[in-house]
Amino acid sequence: MNHPPITRRELLKKICRISSGIVAASCLPVSALSKIAKAATPPEKWLVEGHGESPGYSVRELTRRVFEKAGGMSRFVKKGDVVVIKANISWAREPALAATTNPEVMQAVIELCQEAGAAKIRIADNTIHDAGRCFAVTGAGKVASETGADLVYPRSSMMRKMNLHGSRLDVWPVFTPLVEADKVINLPVAKVHGLSNLTLGMKNWIGGVGGRRSALHQDIHQSIVDLAQFFKPHLTLIDAIRIMTANGPSGGSPSDVMAENRLILGTDPVGVDAKAAGLFDKKPADIGFIRLGDKWKLGTMDLSQFQQDLVTV
Amino acid sequence: MKRKHLVWFRRLCQAFFLLLFVYLLTGTKLPQDVYLDYSPNFEQVREIQIEGPVTFFFELDPLVWLTSMLSARQYIEGFGWAILLIVATVLLGRFFCAFICPFGTLHHMCGTIRPARKGRDRINANRPDPRRRFKYFLLIGLLMAAAGGVNYAGLIDPIAFLFRSLATSVFPAVGNGLRDFFETLAYSDIKIFNYLAYGLEAAAAPVFGYEDKAFHTGWAIGLLFLVILFLNRIRPRFWCRFLCPLGALLGIFSRFSVLTLQKDKTKCTGCGACTRTCQGAASPDPAEVWQKAECLLCMNCTAVCPEDALTFRLKWSSPERKHTDIGRRALLGGLLAGISLPLLGRLDGKISKTNAPELIRPPGSLAEEAFLDRCQRCGLCMKACPTNVIVPAFSEAGIGGFWTPVLNMNLGYCEYTCTLCTGVCPTGAIQRLTAQTKIKTPVKIGSAYIDRGRCLPWNGNSPCIVCEEHCPVSPKAIYFKKDVIVRPKRASSEPEKPEMEKPVMEEIDVQLPFVDLSRCIGCGICQNKCPVKGKPAIRVISAGESRSLENQILL
Numbered sequence: 001m002n003h004p005p006i007t008r009r010e011l012l013k014k015i016c017r018i019s020s021g022i023v024a025a026s027c028l029p030v031s032a033l034s035k036i037a038k039a040a041t042p043p044e045k046w047l048v049e050g051h052g053e054s055p056g057y058s059v060r061e062l063t064r065r066v067f068e069k070a071g072g073m074s075r076f077v078k079k080g081d082v083v084v085i086k087a088n089i090s091w092a093r094e095p096a097l098a099a100t101t102n103p104e105v106m107q108a109v110i111e112l113c114q115e116a117g118a119a120k121i122r123i124a125d126n127t128i129h130d131a132g133r134c135f136a137v138t139g140a141g142k143v144a145s146e147t148g149a150d151l152v153y154p155r156s157s158m159m160r161k162m163n164l165h166g167s168r169l170d171v172w173p174v175f176t177p178l179v180e181a182d183k184v185i186n187l188p189v190a191k192v193h194g195l196s197n198l199t200l201g202m203k204n205w206i207g208g209v210g211g212r213r214s215a216l217h218q219d220i221h222q223s224i225v226d227l228a229q230f231f232k233p234h235l236t237l238i239d240a241i242r243i244m245t246a247n248g249p250s251g252g253s254p255s256d257v258m259a260e261n262r263l264i265l266g267t268d269p270v271g272v273d274a275k276a277a278g279l280f281d282k283k284p285a286d287i288g289f290i291r292l293g294d295k296w297k298l299g300t301m302d303l304s305q306f307q308q309d310l311v312t313v
Numbered sequence: 314m315k316r317k318h319l320v321w322f323r324r325l326c327q328a329f330f331l332l333l334f335v336y337l338l339t340g341t342k343l344p345q346d347v348y349l350d351y352s353p354n355f356e357q358v359r360e361i362q363i364e365g366p367v368t369f370f371f372e373l374d375p376l377v378w379l380t381s382m383l384s385a386r387q388y389i390e391g392f393g394w395a396i397l398l399i400v401a402t403v404l405l406g407r408f409f410c411a412f413i414c415p416f417g418t419l420h421h422m423c424g425t426i427r428p429a430r431k432g433r434d435r436i437n438a439n440r441p442d443p444r445r446r447f448k449y450f451l452l453i454g455l456l457m458a459a460a461g462g463v464n465y466a467g468l469i470d471p472i473a474f475l476f477r478s479l480a481t482s483v484f485p486a487v488g489n490g491l492r493d494f495f496e497t498l499a500y501s502d503i504k505i506f507n508y509l510a511y512g513l514e515a516a517a518a519p520v521f522g523y524e525d526k527a528f529h530t531g532w533a534i535g536l537l538f539l540v541i542l543f544l545n546r547i548r549p550r551f552w553c554r555f556l557c558p559l560g561a562l563l564g565i566f567s568r569f570s571v572l573t574l575q576k577d578k579t580k581c582t583g584c585g586a587c588t589r590t591c592q593g594a595a596s597p598d599p600a601e602v603w604q605k606a607e608c609l610l611c612m613n614c615t616a617v618c619p620e621d622a623l624t625f626r627l628k629w630s631s632p633e634r635k636h637t638d639i640g641r642r643a644l645l646g647g648l649l650a651g652i653s654l655p656l657l658g659r660l661d662g663k664i665s666k667t668n669a670p671e672l673i674r675p676p677g678s679l680a681e682e683a684f685l686d687r688c689q690r691c692g693l694c695m696k697a698c699p700t701n702v703i704v705p706a707f708s709e710a711g712i713g714g715f716w717t718p719v720l721n722m723n724l725g726y727c728e729y730t731c732t733l734c735t736g737v738c739p740t741g742a743i744q745r746l747t748a749q750t751k752i753k754t755p756v757k758i759g760s761a762y763i764d765r766g767r768c769l770p771w772n773g774n775s776p777c778i779v780c781e782e783h784c785p786v787s788p789k790a791i792y793f794k795k796d797v798i799v800r801p802k803r804a805s806s807e808p809e810k811p812e813m814e815k816p817v818m819e820e821i822d823v824q825l826p827f828v829d830l831s832r833c834i835g836c837g838i839c840q841n842k843c844p845v846k847g848k849p850a851i852r853v854i855s856a857g858e859s860r861s862l863e864n865q866i867l868l
Contacts, residue, residue: 128783129728130343133343133731136361137361137730142348153518153523155514157492157495157496157511157514212846214843218777219775220776252787
C-alpha cells in the first residue's frame with residue numbers, strides 16, 4: 001500500500017502535460033498570460049461552514065454538502081490530478097479522542113476527489129507516534145484500504161532538505177509527497193495546544209517536515225507561519241466534528257473531547273483558522289500564528305471580509 | 314534408496330523449520346495491515362496483538378522450560394510442545410538436533426557446504442572427542458544456577474541465541490545497510506533512482522521496516538554469532554557437539570530411547586564413509602561402539618554406507634551402545650560453577666541491593682528477582698517493540714541481567730496504548746497486558762524528572778512545552794507555572810545595529826514545567842522528544858515502577 005509518490009507513468013504524463021503547456025503558453029499573446037497570472041493571485045474570500053444539527057446526522061453527508069456549497073470538488077480538483085491530503089494522524093489515538101482527523105471526514109473527502117477524477121490520492125503525515133500504530137489506530141489505514149488511497153509511510157528516504165524561505169526557518173527536511181502533488185488539501189483537526197493555544201490548519205504543517213521538529217516550539221508562531229507559507233494548500237477543511245478542549249494536543253480521555261459537529265472549508269488558510277478559533281471562544285487576533293499569518297499576508301483574519309455560508313444537516 | 318529418501322526428508326524438515334523460524338521472527342512486530350475499524354460510538358480501547366505462534370520454537374525448547382521452572386520454583390504453562398519433545402526424545406533420541414533445530418541447521422550448512430576439512434582429515438574431525446563433555450558442564454552449570462535463582466540459560470540456549478543474534482544484530486544490520494543504499498538512491502537527482510528506491514524500500518519493509526534500528530551491544534551479539542558459525546571450520550557442528558546445553562539435555566533424555574543404530578560388522582569394509590558424514594561424532598563405524606547421546610539421528614551414515622551395514626531399528630535393548638558420557642569432572646565442575654554463578658551475579662548489588670535508575674523494564678515485567686528467574690534474553694520483546702526502545706542490557710541490570718531487555722528512552726519510548734512486547738514473552742517474565750489494564754491500572758515503568766539546568770524555560774533560554782505536549786496521560790503528568798524570564802535580546806529577522814555593545818535584555822513569557830509523580834507513568838516520550846540534544850533535559854528513571862515495592866519515591 002505504500003507506493004512511491006509518483007509512478008513512472010504519472011511522471012511521463014506530467015512531462016507531456018507540462019511541455020505541451022509550455023508550447024501552448026508560448027503561442028499565447030502576452031496579455032492573455034498576464035490575465036491568467038492575475039486571476040490566480042488574490043485568495044478568494046469565502047468560507048463555508050457545515051453544522052450537523054440533527055441527531056445521528058451523517059458526517060459523510062455533511063462533508064458532501066459543505067463541498068457542494070463551495071461549488072463542488074471539481075472546482076478544485078481536476079481530472080487526472082494527483083491530490084495529497086495532509087491529515088493529522090500524528091497520535092496513535094482512537095478517532096473518538098479527537099487527537100487526529102476524523103476518518104469519516106477523510107473518507108468523504110477522498111471519495112469526492114475520486115468523483116472529481118483525481119488520478120491518485122495520497123494521505124500523508126509525518127507522525128509523532130510510530131506511524132504503523134497511528135495508521136492502525138486512527139482509522140487512517142481503514143480509510144486508505146476502503147477507498148484505495150495511498151497512505152504514505154513517513155520515512156527518511158522521503159525527507160528532502162528544502163529551503164523554506166521563512167523568516168525563521170530556512171533549510172529543513174520536507175516530507176516530499178506533500179510537495180510533489182498537483183493539489184494539496186489540508187485536513188486538520190481542531191484542538192487546544194499548550195503553547196500555540198490552538199492547533200488548527202496552519203499548525204498542521206509541522207507534520208509536513210522532519211528533522212528537529214521539537215525545536216520549533218522555541219518560536220512556535222513564526223515557525224507555524226513559515227511552514228504555512230511554504231506549503232500553501234489549495235484547500236483547508238478543518239475537522240471540528242469533535243474538538244479537543246483540554247490536555248491537547250494529545251488528549252487521551254473522552255472528557256477532553258466536545259462534540260462540535262462542525263466543518264469549516266476555505267481557501268484562505270488564515271481565514272479558516274480565524275473562523276475556527278471562534279469555536280474555542282477565542283478572538284483570531286489573540287492567537288499568535290493567526291495574527292502573524294495576517295501580518296505576513298498569507299491571508300486575512302478579518303472575518304467581515306469573507307462571504308460566509310452555513311449549511312446544516 | 315529408501316535410506317537416501319530419509320536424508321532428503323531430513324533436509325526438507327530442516328529447511329521447513331529454518332524458514333519457519335525466520336518467518337516467525339520477521340512476524341514478531343506490529344502487524345502491517347491490521348487497521349482497526351473506527352466507529353462513531355467508540356467505547357473501549359481496542360487491542361493490537363501480534364498474531365501467529367511467534368513463541369513456537371521457545372515452547373518447543375525444554376531447556377527454556379526447565380530452567381525457568383527451576384528458578385521460578387513454580388509450574389509454567391504453555392510449554393506443551395516441550396513436553397511432547399521430551400517424550401519423543403525419550404523414545405527416539407536427539408532427532409530434534411538434526412531435524413528441527415534451526416541453529417543446528419545453520420551449523421549443518423556451514424559444516425557441509427564447502428567444508429574446511431575433507432577426506433581422511435574429516436574422518437578424524439568426526440571421531441569422538443572427550444572435550445564434548447563441556448556441554449554437559451554447561452548444562453549442569455545452567456540448571457544449578459537456575460536453581461540458585463539466576464537464569465542464565467538464554468545466553469547459550471540455541472533458540473534464544475539464534476533469535477537474539479538475528480533479531481538484534483543480523484537483521485537490523487542488514488536493514489540499516491539497505492536503508493543507507495535506498496536513501497542514497499532516493500536523494501539522487503535522477504528521478505528513476507528515486508522511484509526505484511521508494512519501490513525497493515516498500516518491498517523490503519515487511520522484513521526490515523522503515524526505520525533504522527539500534528541495539529546496544531548488537532555488534533558483540535553479531536560477532537559472537539559469526540565466531541560460533543566459524544567454529545564449524547574446526548569441527549563440523551562444533552556448537553552442537555561441544556557447547557549446546559539443549560543438545561546435552563536431549564542427550565540425557567535419549568538414554569532409554571528405542572531407536573538404535575544396528576551395525577552389521579560382517580558387511581563393513583572399513584571405508585569410513587559413515588564417520589566422514591557423521592554430524593554428531595557418534596561413532597557410527599561398526600568397529601566402534603555407537604554413542605547414542607551424541608547421535609543427532611541425521612541418517613547420513615545409513616544413507617552413505619555402500620554395503621548397507623548400518624540401519625536404524627526400533628529395539629528395546631541393544632548392548633552395542635554407550636550411555637551418556639557426562640564425566641565426573643563435568644558434573645562436579647558444573648555443580649560448582651552453577652552454585653557460584655548466582656552468588657557472583659548478585660555481587661554487584663543490582664538484583665536486590667540497589668535500584669539502578671537506568672534499569673527500566675518493559676511494562677508488565679515481574680519484579681526484578683522474579684524477572685531474572687524467567688527471562689531468557691531471547692530478544693522477542695525487543696523485536697516486537699515498534700519504537701525500538703527495548704534493547705539488550707549491558708551494565709544496566711548488572712552481570713546477572715546481561716542482555717536482558719531494558720528501555721532506553723533516547724532510542725524510543727513506550728507507547729501509551731501499545732502492549733506488543735507483553736504478548737510475546739515465552740516464559741512470562743513480561744506478563745501479558747491489555748491496553749485497558751496498562752492505562753487504567755496504570756502500569757508505571759518509571760518516572761520522569763526535569764534537569765532544570767538543561768531545561769530551556771528553566772535555564773532562561775526560550776519557551777518550550779514539548780514534554781507536556783507529548784505527555785500521553787490525561788490529565789497530563791507535566792504541568793506549568795507561568796513565569797517571565799529576562800534574557801539577552803536575540804538577533805531577530807530585523808538586522809541589529811552592529812555598534813551595539815551592551816547586551817540589551819528582553820523579557821519573554823515562559824511556562825516552567827513540573828512533573829506530577831503521581832501521574833507520571835515513565836513512558837519516556839518526554840525524554841525522547843526533548844529538544845535538548847545530547848542529554849535531554851527531562852529523563853526517566855526506574856523509580857516509581859509498579860513492579861517494585863521498594864523502588865518508590867512517593868509515600
